[in-house]
Amino acid sequence: MNQTTSSVSIRGLDLHFGSVKVLTDLDIEIGEGEFLVLLGSSGCGKSTLLNCIAGLLDVSGGEIHIKGRNVTWDEPKDRGIGMVFQSYALYPQMTVRGNLSFGLKQAKVAKSEIESRVKRAAEVLQIEALLERKPAQLSGGQRQRVAIGRALVRDVDVFLFDEPLSNLDAKLRASLRVEIKRLHQQLHNTMIYVTHDQIEAMTLADRIAIMKDGAVQQLGTPHEIYSSPVNRYVAAFIGSPSMNFFSGSLSGDNFVSDTMTLSMDRYAFDGTGRQNGRVELGVRPEHVACDEAARDMPFQVEVDVDVVEPMGSDTQVWGSLQGEEFRFRVDGQSTLKTGDKVLVGIDPARTCLFDMTTELRL
Amino acid sequence: MSHESATQHRSTPLLIATSAFIFIWLIVAAFPFFWTMWGSFKIQADFFSKSDWSNAVTGVNTTARYGHAFTGVAYEGAWVQQDFWRAAVNSLIVTVSVVVISLTFGTLGGYALARSTARYAFALLIVALIFRAMPHITLVSGYLLPFFKLNIWGYLPTAIIVLVAINQPFTLWMLRSFFMNVPRELDESALVDGCTRGQAFCYVIMPVMWPGVITTGLFSFLLAYNDFAVTATILNQHNQTMVPKIASFLGTTQTEGNVMFAVASVVSATAPLFVLVLVFQRNIVSGLTAGAVKG
Ligand SMILES: Nc1ncnc2c1ncn2[C@@H]1O[C@H](COP(=O)(O)OP(=O)(O)OP(=O)(O)O)[C@@H](O)[C@H]1O
Numbered sequence A: 001m002n003q004t005t006s007s008v009s010i011r012g013l014d015l016h017f018g019s020v021k022v023l024t025d026l027d028i029e030i031g032e033g034e035f036l037v038l039l040g041s042s043g044c045g046k047s048t049l050l051n052c053i054a055g056l057l058d059v060s061g062g063e064i065h066i067k068g069r070n071v072t073w074d075e076p077k078d079r080g081i082g083m084v085f086q087s088y089a090l091y092p093q094m095t096v097r098g099n100l101s102f103g104l105k106q107a108k109v110a111k112s113e114i115e116s117r118v119k120r121a122a123e124v125l126q127i128e129a130l131l132e133r134k135p136a137q138l139s140g141g142q143r144q145r146v147a148i149g150r151a152l153v154r155d156v157d158v159f160l161f162d163e164p165l166s167n168l169d170a171k172l173r174a175s176l177r178v179e180i181k182r183l184h185q186q187l188h189n190t191m192i193y194v195t196h197d198q199i200e201a202m203t204l205a206d207r208i209a210i211m212k213d214g215a216v217q218q219l220g221t222p223h224e225i226y227s228s229p230v231n232r233y234v235a236a237f238i239g240s241p242s243m244n245f246f247s248g249s250l251s252g253d254n255f256v257s258d259t260m261t262l263s264m265d266r267y268a269f270d271g272t273g274r275q276n277g278r279v280e281l282g283v284r285p286e287h288v289a290c291d292e293a294a295r296d297m298p299f300q301v302e303v304d305v306d307v308v309e310p311m312g313s314d315t316q317v318w319g320s321l322q323g324e325e326f327r328f329r330v331d332g333q334s335t336l337k338t339g340d341k342v343l344v345g346i347d348p349a350r351t352c353l354f355d356m357t358t359e360l361r362l
Numbered sequence B: 001m002s003h004e005s006a007t008q009h010r011s012t013p014l015l016i017a018t019s020a021f022i023f024i025w026l027i028v029a030a031f032p033f034f035w036t037m038w039g040s041f042k043i044q045a046d047f048f049s050k051s052d053w054s055n056a057v058t059g060v061n062t063t064a065r066y067g068h069a070f071t072g073v074a075y076e077g078a079w080v081q082q083d084f085w086r087a088a089v090n091s092l093i094v095t096v097s098v099v100v101i102s103l104t105f106g107t108l109g110g111y112a113l114a115r116s117t118a119r120y121a122f123a124l125l126i127v128a129l130i131f132r133a134m135p136h137i138t139l140v141s142g143y144l145l146p147f148f149k150l151n152i153w154g155y156l157p158t159a160i161i162v163l164v165a166i167n168q169p170f171t172l173w174m175l176r177s178f179f180m181n182v183p184r185e186l187d188e189s190a191l192v193d194g195c196t197r198g199q200a201f202c203y204v205i206m207p208v209m210w211p212g213v214i215t216t217g218l219f220s221f222l223l224a225y226n227d228f229a230v231t232a233t234i235l236n237q238h239n240q241t242m243v244p245k246i247a248s249f250l251g252t253t254q255t256e257g258n259v260m261f262a263v264a265s266v267v268s269a270t271a272p273l274f275v276l277v278l279v280f281q282r283n284i285v286s287g288l289t290a291g292a293v294k295g
């Protein structure tokens, strides 16, 4: 991506409700036309951040710039944003068509132009048949699509989405995900998108910001976040099933725990660097090789199979390594069953090491 | 099966009991009004007969005097001779003004209080509640002297101001709670859609607030319409509204017929209320924000 100019720039943003600090000293630079996904557990301040950017909350400190203009104290209508609310917030007294065209009428767009934009948005979102209905006559998923449509018809620089696909069924969600991606590629608007869904985050984002307690833990491309998480929180948050952690210590080139000794000479040490002491080793379930494939791995160990969960294309196995839980993924054709013993292999180059006290990546 | 028949067994007597209760309650509640309405077409000798209460039903004396069991003489006396029409016009002016003024300030203030996160917003509401809880007559007696001094005693606008002052806390509370039921996200999405605060209020919030406004307006109307304490003490003879006028009919029982004027004007004053409630009952519905948010 070529992001020479920044579209939205958040500088040292603070927000507190009375004594409750929700956002603290937040810095994010979002490039022109970038798709940024905010990911984080419930209550970490994602919606609050969007509201600050939209101008619906008065910030307690810091600045927000949109398109190089300081908009910290501008009214929402002067910021050039479109927003999809987590709770939809449709206008109950208007039809779907009225909801979609309200913002355009407000902006004094020509009638024919409104007509065609509403039509296009309705097509994309598959709500053409619902245009004359009131929101009360729609299902949750249909309301959500109307809410998305209401933002999409508008011609704005920055779109803010607050979990726009959360109430849809899996199929519609997948198709709308692609639609949003396509729209983004057509429109080149900047999009800030909040979600709980990792797949959405991974597939849509140019960059992902992982948030925790009102602070950004890591801001990077999906690949960076996945393969080199900066700390244990990010590592555990991303990936499903989540990463296995083994506590032990690092001495010289070796990770040593009660159950394993791994030579870390192929590990990159691209975090805080090599440092002896108490550490945790993180291994992604999908990076564990099994049976034949395990024999080529630098480190091998035998694991007891406790529970097998077939998921179609692959199978998730909950094993135990001398009492410690060990999750890994095998091919869907696998014939593993409870009680089996299986040889698994790990490549230290694809693991993560975290300092036990600071939880930062080594 | 057995469960179903059991509920059926229980529900039949219950249905009879509830129906009977409602029927009796209706009669008890409605009887005084129908009795008064019936009696208003008689003369005093019948309706307030000392010899036989059934005269009020049959109208013996009325027939003897006017040749018919029903007569409009009490209405004619009240409306034409005693200028009850003037009181009706005054009542109309007072109630409409009170409703319009209270609703204007009530919607603006209620909206502000509902959306405000400031701590003094709640303090304001508590003060308003205390003000509302005081007996009306305490306010009136406090107002009297200044009104005399300012030489504005006796006029309709003065009564309107006092009634608005009494009514405003209530409308604020009521409208505030209606506004609280309108999700904040509605304002916010209007703001994001390019509205100013004022436009969001007019185009998005007010259209879903009508049931609240109408309900509150109805209560304000009733307060102003039925008020006695304020109108009786503040208005002069010429500017009286209906309720004090009716009271003055009752107060002069020396002359025959005046008490019948009171009866006739009571019926005249009650009839519009029925019409009003019937007209607006459809609008007093909640749930107009259905569909706005998740659910
Ligand atoms: N008006 C408020 N007063 C006090 N605290 C608030 C207020 N609004 C939100 N909070 C707190 O701020 C924090 C962040 O809320 P926010 O709605 O931004 O979470 P979120 O990340 O969007 O969560 P979710 O994924 O569940 O939507 C929460 O802990 C919440 O309790």
Ligand SMILES: [Mg+2]
Pocket (backbone or CB within 6 Å): A046, A047, A048, A086, A162
């Ligand atoms: Mg949220």
